[in-house]
Each structure stands twice: as structure tokens, then as C-alpha cells.
Amino acid sequence: MNKAIDPALMHAAEAIGSHTGTPGSAHAGTHTESSGLDLGAYWMPFTANRQFKQAPRLMTRAAGMHYWDDQGRPILDAVAGLWCVNAGHARPRVTAAIQQQAAEMDFAPPFQMGHPKAFELATRLAQIAPEGLGKVFYANSGSEAVESALKIALAYHRVRGQGTRTRLIGRERGYHGVNFGGISVGGMVGNRKTYGLAVAGVDHLRHTHDPERNAYSVGQPLHGAELADDVERMVALHDASNIAAVIVEPVAGSTGVLVPPVGYLQRLRELCTKHGILLIFDEVITGFGRTGQPFAAQTFGVVPDMICCAKGLTNGAVPMGAVLVKDEIHDAFMTGPEHLVEFPHGYTYSGHPLACAAALGTLDTYAEEGLLTRAGEMQDYFAQAVHSLRDEPHVIDVRNMGLVGGIELAPIPGSPAMRAFNVFLDCHAQGVLIRTTGDTIALSPPLIIERSHIDQIVDTLRTALRRVA
Numbered sequence: 520m521n522k523a524i525d526p527a528l529m530h531a532a533e534a535i536g537s538h539t540g541t542p543g544s545a546h547a548g549t550h551t552e553s554s555g556l557d558l559g560a561y562w563m564p565f566t567a568n569r570q571f572k573q574a575p576r577l578m579t580r581a582a583g584m585h586y587w588d589d590q591g592r593p594i595l596d597a598v599a600g601l602w603c604v605n606a607g608h609a610r611p612r613v614t615a616a617i618q619q620q621a622a623e624m625d626f627a628p629p630f631q632m633g634h635p636k637a638f639e640l641a642t643r644l645a646q647i648a649p650e651g652l653g654k655v656f657y658a659n660s661g662s663e664a665v666e667s668a669l670k671i672a673l674a675y676h677r678v679r680g681q682g683t684r685t686r687l688i689g690r691e692r693g694y695h696g697v698n699f700g701g702i703s704v705g706g707m708v709g710n711r712k713t714y715g716l717a718v719a720g721v722d723h724l725r726h727t728h729d730p731e732r733n734a735y736s737v738g739q740p741l742h743g744a745e746l747a748d749d750v751e752r753m754v755a756l757h758d759a760s761n762i763a764a765v766i767v768e769p770v771a772g773s774t775g776v777l778v779p780p781v782g783y784l785q786r787l788r789e790l791c792t793k794h795g796i797l798l799i800f801d802e803v804i805t806g807f808g809r810t811g812q813p814f815a816a817q818t819f820g821v822v823p824d825m826i827c828c829a830k831g832l833t834n835g836a837v838p839m840g841a842v843l844v845k846d847e848i849h850d851a852f853m854t855g856p857e858h859l860v861e862f863p864h865g866y867t868y869s870g871h872p873l874a875c876a877a878a879l880g881t882l883d884t885y886a887e888e889g890l891l892t893r894a895g896e897m898q899d900y901f902a903q904a905v906h907s908l909r910d911e912p913h914v915i916d917v918r919n920m921g922l923v924g925g926i927e928l929a930p931i932p933g934s935p936a937m938r939a940f941n942v943f944l945d946c947h948a949q950g951v952l953i954r955t956t957g958d959t960i961a962l963s964p965p966l967i968i969e970r971s972h973i974d975q976i977v978d979t980l981r982t983a984l985r986r987v988a
């Protein structure tokens with residue numbers, strides 16, 4: 520992976536030092552001026568802690584397309600929180616569902632016991648899933664959905680007497696969460712270099728990012744379907760009888776919005792089928808309408824064997840993840856003595872009542888407002904708007920799909936991620952929340968977005984790009 524595009528989240532603290540002054544000590548002087556809030560104890564995730572605590576960006580309220588900060592200033596949300604608040608913030612059905620459920624039954628043990636909403640939700644998810652993915656296994660996050668899917672893949676081959684199929688294949692520049700399985704199949708350097716070997720027996724397809732041939736593609740790039748033939752290289756190297764699964768994001772988000780080349784996912788599907796390898800789509804960010812259909816699998820017309828989802832599942836309101844699984848995979852487990860656990864895996868909070876209630880309220884909201892297909896209606900306007908930034912300073916590529924936009928900037932030599940982070944800070948000062956990964960700005964607004972919001976986001980970015988060195 521190119522060092523310049525290493526997401527470099529680890530370096531963010533150093534990178535932004537020059538923008539805001541030298542980062543201070545994490546434990547001294549960490550009270551906010553306005554509220555006296557003590558910021559010292561909280562070790563923030565994926566955050567430049569020292570920089571943040573020097574100049575905190577606190578949010579205290581949210582509704583619709585906006586957050587409000589601790590000074591009461593509105594901030595337009597161009598990233599759906601963190602790719603999850605697809606229906607916009609504080610939606611009444613979701614809020615009411617959580618409140619009611621908390622009062623009715625706070626928790627139900629998920630092992631050997633059940634509660635109605637977990638079953639109801641699974642049925643509803645199967646209804647919007649690609650055909651054939653009729654079974655649902657719950658988790659509590661995208662990372663856990665990934666771990667669960669990888670374990671289902673290994674256990675599935677084993678119950679069918681193909682226990683040698685243990686090797687997992689990911690892809691360079693993939694992101695599959697932060698747990699050990701996920702960082703192993705993932706191809707995000709910053710997540711891999713710090714933690715050593717992680718899970719062994721993993722290999723990677725090459726990534727599909729090819730700016731020389733595909734820069735400024737509107738929608739799917741034309742070149743690169745042949746990269747899926749890497750599956751054949753894996754089979755030649757390891758033999759199909761040793762390979763359990765291939766996992767990819769249909770659209771890679773966290774390493775800079777990489778849209779699959781035309782024909783690439785179809786080819787992956789063909790080759791996995793040919794070799795008896797399971798194909799897992801990690802749809803943690805693409806699930807629930809982001810690309811114009813409930814799942815990207817439907818947008819691209821490719822049905823995987825499993826789909827990992829999370830985020831938009833509950834509109835971000837309660838943590839939840841899930842794996843949608845082909846019926847025949849599930850059915851392969853349903854053998855042996857009936858009093859025994861078929862798949863020894865699960866979490867205390869699998870199918871948590873509050874999460875199920877939130878998800879049902881979310882699915883109702885999506886259905887009532889047609890949100891699972893709205894990205895398809897807005898995508899042309901959105902694409903035109905983000906591609907209008909192509910000639911602004913530092914821009915070296917623009918990518919889009921549905922309501923996802925990626926604007927890649929030339930890195931400042933020797934300071935990867937600094938330029939994009941400075942744009943992030945500038946946009947925040949202007950009242951727009953964007954997200955950056957490495958030197959790519961990633962946009963993923965709530966699906967309720969209107970054209971005027973798109974204009975505001977792009978105008979804000981244009982101003983920021985022109986004034987950030």
C-alpha cells in the first residue's frame with residue numbers, strides 16, 4: 520500500500536499540531552473553558568486526543584440533518600454521524616421505540632431464551648435482503664458482525680466435512696473493523712502494523728484503486744474487473760480446498776471511498792462459486808440505502824453468501840450488528856442432537872431488546888419515507904456537486920457512488936493526512952461536519968438530504984480547500 524495514502528490515523532496527532540499549535544499534555548489543562556467539563560479521563564477512540572483536548576469539538580444535540588455544538592451553533596452533518604444515521608437524527612419512531620422498550624423489558628438473555636422483537640426484526644431484515652439470505656445472526660457492532668461471519672464461514676465448512684478450508688482472504692485497503700479477525704482480513708496498514716500477526720492463515724487480493732486509469736470516474740470506474748482474478752492466484756497458491764471465504768466491502772469506505780470497477784464484483788462471485796469459496800460482503804457502511812438499494816449487493820446485482828451489516832441498522836441510535844446468511848449455510852448447521860448448540864458463538868447483548876426496538880423503528884422510518892432507494896434519486900445531483908470540486912486546489916481525484924463521495928487531496932510531503940485534517944477543521948469551523956481518512960475527504964450524508972444541503976456542503980468544502988495550505 521502506498522505510504523502517502525496510508526490512512527495514518529495513528530499520525531493524526533502529529534499531523535495536526537501545526538494547525539492548532541503544539542499539542543499539549545493529555546492530562547494537564549483539559550477542562551473546557553465554557554462548561555468546566557473535565558476532559559482528562561476519557562481516552563478517546565481513533566482520535567488525536569491531545570489536539571482534541573486543546574480545542575474540543577463537543578456536540579450536545581441533534582435533529583434531522585444537524586448537530587448543535589455546546590455553544591448552540593448548528594453543524595450540518597455531511598457524514599450521517601459516522602455512516603450510520605441514515606434517516607437523519609432523532610427520528611420520532613426510533614426514539615419512541617427505544618423509550619417504550621426500555622420501560623417494557625430492559626434485557627432478555629439471548630442464549631436458550633428469546634424475545635419477540637428479535638424474531639420480528641430478523642423476518643423484516645430477510646424481507647429486504649437479497650434473495651436467499653434468509654437467516655440473521657445478531658452482533659453489537661460492525662466489527663462483531665465481521666468476526667461472526669468469519670466464524671460462520673469456518674464452522675460451515677467444518678460441519679460439511681471440509682474442515683481444511685480455514686484460510687481467509689481479504690483485500691488490500693479493506694476495512695473490517697478493529698477486532699483481530701477484522702484487522703487480519705483488513706488491509707488498512709495503520710490497523711495492522713501496531714498489532715503484529717493477529718490471525719494467521721490470511722491472504723489478500725490486490726485493491727482496486729487505480730487513479731492512473733480511473734481518476735475522476737463518475738460512479739463505477741471502467742478499469743479493473745480483471746483484479747478479481749486474484750482469486751485464481753490464491754487458489755493456485757493455497758489450493759481451493761484450504762480456502763474458506765473471501766471478504767470484501769462492495770464499496771470500500773474507510774480507506775478512501777473506493778468504488779468497485781464495472782464487472783469486478785460479478786467476477787469475484789463467479790470465481791468464489793467455481794471454487795466453493797464463500798463470498799462475504801461487508802456492508803457495514805453500504806447497507807441500508809447508502810448506494811440506492813437496501814444493500815449494495817442489490818445495487819451491483821451480485822448476491823454474496825453472507826452480508827455483514829451494522830450502523831444504519833438502528834440508525835446509529837443503539838449499537839447493533841448483524842450477519843445476513845444464506846439459508847443453505849444456516850441449514851447445514853441444523854444436524855446432530857437437537858438439544859445441543861449448533862453454532863457455539865454469540866454475545867450477551869446479541870439481539871438486545873433496545874437494539875431490536877430501535878432497528879424496527881428505523882426500518883419503519885426507512886419504509887415510510889422511501890429512504891432505502893432515495894440515494895438513487897439524489898445521486899446525480901450529488902455526483903455533479905462533488906465532481907465540481909475537481910479543479911479546486913490540492914484535489915487529485917473525486918469518486919462517488921449513491922450518496923457516498925470521496926475527494927482525494929495531494930498529501931503535504933512528509934505529513935500524510937495533515938491536509939485533509941486541516942480541511943476537516945476548517946469545515947467544522949464553518950458549521951459542516953465532514954470526515955477524513957488519510958488525505959481523502961469522505962462524505963456520506965443522511966439519506967434525507969436535500970439539494971440545498973448538498974450545495975452547502977460543497978460550498979463549504981470549496982472555501983476550505985481554497986484557504987487551507
Ligand SMILES: Cc1ncc(COP(=O)(O)O)c(C=O)c1O
Binds near residue numbers: 662802803804830
Ligand atoms: C466496512 C466496515 N466494516 C466494519 C466496520 C466496523 O464497525 P464498528 O465500528 O461498528 O465495529 C466499519 C466501520 O466503519 C466498516 O466501515
